[in-house]
Amino acid sequence: MSMRKKIILVLFLSMAVISLVHAGELTGLDVIRMAHDVPEPDSSSVVATLLIHSKKGNEKTRQVIMKSKDYGDVTKEVIVFTSPKDVAGVGYLMFDYPEAEDGTKKDSDNWLYMPALKKSKRIAASGTDAGENFMGTDFTYEDMGERAISKDNYTMLGKQDVDGVSCYMVKCESIERTENDPVRIVFIGVEDLILRKCEFYDRHGALHRVLTCSDIEYIDGYACTKVMKMENVQSGTWSMITMSDVVYNTAAIDDNIFTVNALEQGRIR
């Protein structure tokens, strides 16, 4: 999964196309497809600050450098912690493979570098299971990745304003219902088709988590959601991811950084 897909969660479409769209003519699947087909940058570099707010009100801050590059048959991504001190230098290298036409997907290749051990170790794909928390936040790996359109059924629920922006409301129901949150209601901007909000419902149909997106900017022609907040309404915790130093399609993202040696050498900055 690409960085853009992981962190920015989907959000672009040309204004020209959007202006032709009329809600009454669209199904939920149409809206999701349009958002899904938006051109993406081939590579990206981001500094992400993760704010983790516990139920008791304690807050922790984590900062990571994330770089990714889409090679077509594989998306390579590297994540390195820069703070706090006890995890600084810990790095992940992931090779993610696209879903085949028959819906099957090859397991990702994953390596973890621990500076204290002075070596990288191969970790099984289960280390990044879709339903697991992303770096201790209220986000899951699945939230951060691109979900295959074929995994859900879609229902157009109408329109609703989110922070003064008119949005399509689309209900996405998992076909297999194996996820922790098998039902989502996404709010996608009518004008720009950018995700503004997402409600996650658990297997009992109760509201579990709410994602809100803000500070949306265009960088080199691509939309970037700079602030994402995920609130777990059941546990009372919330997490916020703030993006900075966002760079798309730059030659500075060298192919040589997506290697185990580069991870061990601490080249990723």
Place this chain on the structure above:
Amino acid sequence: MRRILVSFIALTVSVFCLGAADAYLSGETSLGMVVSVPPVEDAGTITHAVISQTLELHAYGDFTALYVNGGFRLNAKDSTMDLFLSEAYADFYPGKFSLRVGRQKAAWGVAEISSAVDVITPSDMSDPVNMTKMGIYALKLSYDAFPLAFDVYWIPVFTPSVLPSSVLSMYSIYGIGLKEPESGLKNGEFAARASAYTSAGDFMLYGYYGWEDTPSMTGEYDRLTMLGASVAVPVGQITLKGEFGWYPERDALLAGTVGLEWIKDDFNLIAEVYGEWNKENGEFSTQAGAFASYDCLDGDLSLSLSGIVELKELDGAVVFGTKYNLSDELKLSAEAVYVFEGPEETGTYGVYKNLDCARFSASYSF
């Protein structure tokens, strides 16, 4: 030779920092105490009390980096202080080739508990319960042609392991002096590693020609050659690991480790079996080890349990550890170490029976 290298490193650090595009300092202050516990005879005695300050310098330029890790330790029991330099190296990585020169640590193999191939860096065994890797003065040349990678080391200066005081005193009692290999290019050490990283797994070959980092009974450091291989294969939710080393000059000619690692959510489990074949008596000796850890309270509390058993002598050790983060900067930890002996009191681990202890530490990092 060592003085020349240290001078070179100091000069490199100075020059590099002046021209670095980005540099910052970090560090850690820690307080540690070890208390012997029953059934040790002198239970309740504070055996170690150490205050240490570590500083780390990170400096980066274009395709270059510099890292220095050093500090001092104050032994509160006898009011002695020692300075240490863990690592001090410069990196140059203009492309697929890269160079690391200076005092550096390295780790080989895929095993986490008992390695059959990790011979490249010596250990500080002054605290037998908490052995740490030591840096070596080396020049490392790497070629990264992912999924293949090659590393070659030239280690011009021999660095021996730091021995436990009980072992040192034995040499002293028998009047045996430790005789390190003479300094000189002819006594340099060489090492190489070839790696292949594939979706099926990671495969590595190792070669080492140098010196044992612990002395023989005569006080001399013997020649050491090692050829080895390792593999790590992800299978479903676990990673299977294996590594094997061949040591033509050692009594234990062949050594190998097989094991697995499972990481799920906040749980981590490692299990390994290590074995070696002794060519002198034709016997195999094996030991089994395991490590499990679990993070809870939003990652603030970490619990761990590890153990190792020598399967023939039936002795071993168990360590229960806990760490608690008061904040991102301030951390507390405690460990309970229990060493058990088998039928023979002189077993591999049984000889350390008097090391049962509780260990406490607090650290502040910045």
